[in-house]
Amino acid sequence: MGHVRAFGRMLIQFRGEWFPVWIAAVRVGDLPRVHTFINGLERDLAAVTACLTLPGSSGVVEGHVNRIKMMKRHMCGRVDFRLLRKRVRLAS
CATH class of the missing domain: 1.10.10 (Arc Repressor Mutant, subunit A)
Structure with a gap:
């Protein structure tokens, strides 16, 4: 549950620089569903990092x-x- 909260904190605080560290921490654990989520995010890493870094809305x-x-x-x-x-x- 801590990984999910950390991801939420990254979203709210626009901390894209924490993203690679968060991925590494989640990969160490045994959370297959979160690993699947990460695999999806890594397909477009630049867009996810921009989303976590830049304030903006559509x-x-x-x-x-x-x-x-x-x-x-x-x-x-x-x-x-x-x-x-x-x-x-x-x-x-």
Whole structure:
């Protein structure tokens, strides 16, 4: 459980420099599910390190995508791109 909390602390405090040390500490232990998690993270190590180091969010973009998807759902699938585009512009 300590490894999971340490990972959470890295996320909250933006401590990407702790990431290699954390990986080494977890690899020593016998936690197969956490090892699988680490294997996934190591596939794109640069992106994970940047995520753990740089403060940033894609929340605004995700909000716009969600709003457009809701508009499309409200139109019950009877929408082509031109009509959806017009509706998004009118709503802005």
